[in-house]
Amino acid sequence: MNKWKKKQPATIKPFKRPTLSGDGFGGRAGFFLSRAITNIRQNVFVNVVTVGTITLALLIVSLFLLVFVNLESAAENWSERVQVTVYFDKELTSQEQAAFREKISALSGVSRVGYVSRDEAMKRFKSRLRGQETLLEGVRPEVLPTSFEIALKRSHRDTTSVEAFVVALKRIPGITEVQYGEEWVRRFNSFLNFMRLLGALLGGFLVIAVIFIVSNTIKLTIYSRRDELEVMALVGATRFFIKAPFLLEGLIQGTAGSILSVALLFGLYEGFLHNAGSFLTFNPATSGLSFLPIEYLAGLLCAGALLGFIGSLTSLKRFITV
């Protein structure tokens, strides 16, 4: 053995090129995710506060949505009453009926056309006066008019469309008497517009308030960990590297908050609300509030995730001074 050849002490043996933790996007994503989860575990209190804030904020918004959606569907039910009736003084032959039906159906906005014969009209009259049939003694079906009842498509139930429709209807030869309760239609539509405006305003303010509260909560949680951001920047972490775990954390917090808020909303709905809304509709078959449709629930989930993400993003911008 060559005694001049010095044995290198183990301590200053140069390190091999280190293996990088998961090259490529997948490995990085895994690292950031594990980092985010570690962060959540190490800062349980702060995370509970943030998730709680997001949950409550989204619960308020979703309660508002629940009421709004139900008001809309109640309005939808009410608007079924927008109906145009054409009266005739004589019974129509089946050929005449077919001809009128065809001409009326050809107009835009018609969803259903129904003929009411004298016998049918008499039957309805009787059922409306149930218990007081004696009043109808001596009344014969011949005194009642026959009619076409025309239901309109949803998009044609506003005041101007109904009026335009009636004008077009009157142009059909043979049609003279048309009734559609213009005053009711007008009032109903202006009420509906007012409700929508109010809803949009309230909803808008609510959403702004929620964004403000959530972003400030997240800002505080990130502020409490600014030393970590500083150290990361000091040892040469890129902005993306510093931000990614926080953004993922925000995403997780937002998603958790929105899932919780939907669960709470469902609990509230099952507990109290599903039979509390009969004042909204006059139709006993649909009384009670309905739960939010699935699109709205999906929307709430996305909104929660987005809220967490954007909240973190904007807050980080303020604290990373690389």
Added chain:
Amino acid sequence: MIQLHNVTLAYQQDASALNNINLRIGKGEFVFLTGPSGAGKTSLLRLLYGALTPNRGQVLIDGQNITRMTPSQIPLLRRSIGVVFQDFKLLQNRTVFENVAITLEVLGWGRADIGKKTMHILKQMGIESKYNLVTQRLSGGEQQRVALARALVNDPKILLADEPTGNLDDANKNQILTIFKEANIRGTTVVVATHDRRLIEQSHKRLVMLNKGEIVEQVEKETTSDDQTF
């Protein structure tokens, strides 16, 4: 390794913190920056790791002009620079190991390599037995050694220290100074800002004195028996 040309730095409208500084620090040098409080020592160090940009003049680190770097290039610069502070800047709720490993995580090292290298540097600092303690339970000297381990774990080209011994007693000061010297022997350029006269006198290294943002005196390295042994 480090060159400053006519560097002037001013915070807002105040009198300039650094005024027309020209300084050249060679590769593998060990330099003390000294001077009274407010002389510009910290500002000068902050310039070197890209936390500040000068209002005028150029700062070159290892041939790269960092005044022209984009914000995305600064992190890459910092990977070759270790920095320690008087207040250590450790993450108080993390363990010693986690505090040191963060440097290597940032570089994207794998878990096994991080473990080996981190324990290796902790052993050099003499604190490997405390690797699993949270840093707030350590003494000041131990905390500064953790900070040094974090700064040195990826074998930086430059080590910057801002009053590294300000919070330490004499025994710890000596240990920290020894670590600086050892890092210097391994080829790291070391710049220490301090107003601890004793530390400077003990180590017989090049001295740059600042006052009111200007270099007032430079003392070249004294050749002593201490140096010759290395």
